[in-house]
Amino acid sequence: MGAVATKRHIVEAADSLFYEHGFEATAFADIASAIGISRGNFYYHFRTKDEILDAVITRRLERTRQLLDSWERETGSARDCLLSFAGMLIANRTKIMLYGCPVGSLCLELAKLDHLALGRATELFTLFREWLATQFATLGRGPDADALAMHLLMRSQGVATLAAALRDDGFIEREVEAMKAWLDAQCPTAPGRPVR
Amino acid sequence: MGAVATKRHIVEAADSLFYEHGFEATAFADIASAIGISRGNFYYHFRTKDEILDAVITRRLERTRQLLDSWERETGSARDCLLSFAGMLIANRTKIMLYGCPVGSLCLELAKLDHLALGRATELFTLFREWLATQFATLGRGPDADALAMHLLMRSQGVATLAAALRDDGFIEREVEAMKAWLDAQCPTAPGRPVR
């Protein structure tokens, strides 16, 4: 197998395992056995575990950008973009009920470890934050755009954490509905919206 | 030093360290050096690390019950009780910005570790959930009491996680104000509330 392919396999497996079991709890042996290589082979591609973490965060940033781009391409309006964000909680609910949000849980773990990579992991939040703010600004909420983006991010984090703790999928559905109702109330130009 | 006192010191130190650095990342050596005993002395009081975790959760449950009781004693109404809950995010904001919520972050870590103690840690959420629901029921929101309690819990979790990731204390203040405004809108009998 080529070096590029193996390296990609390592990062893909590490990405999943860091999400499902945490960064610290994931050993090289776990990643190695998941993709069928030896532990020793690791160090040809990465010198330290921190380098793998950095590659995982970089991969997540790239994939998140692609996801946000696809939402913009595939939906007709900023309002639909915001609904796509809320829908992510439903689409990923099986894993969220088991492991929470991959971004939030990683940031929390790195914060407790006082790990230098926390800043890079937080970029994932910043990416969502600025994209969401852009959508709200498009909807005429320019002055409040960032606060509204943070509020929506906050709610997604709360739903993910509580769903993982209580293992309750009905809760996710109810809160996503409430989130969409809140979004409707924030979109002054949306059709069918009751005027305040 | 007496056995009871030493045992209490161990649990107190473990409680703090599990919160600040995580359960797995905290070694016996860390707890031992924090309270000035030897590692070996540990096993006179606890046989395994899991036993310490159990004692920590039990301690947190007891202290949470005391906290909720004190809120009921010291405030005049169910509405004030709910405001006390929201105020907890302000009172503990320094630590929340560094480590998130002690309940949510512990549950997330135990979920990823597939640890048996997750159920016990979740009891902490259940304790808050039922107490909050009781307050909402007192305010005449009986049919929605549990959903309202879950919504408030959800928001507290979202605020704590995002505050820890972004290390932003202004964000906590803004979201707590929004939380209080939401609470006002949920209290039909509260004085000064604008009627919908």
Added chain:
DNA sequence: GTCTATACGAAGATAGAC
């Protein structure tokens, strides 16, 4: 009750053969 000394295993990291 608390200590020192130590056994044991797990995990990150390295060396060198193929």
Added chain:
DNA sequence: GTCTATCTTCGTATAGAC
């Protein structure tokens, strides 16, 4: 590039002296 073998450190846990 990938492997096996090995080094080293660390962390849980145990044994036994004081």
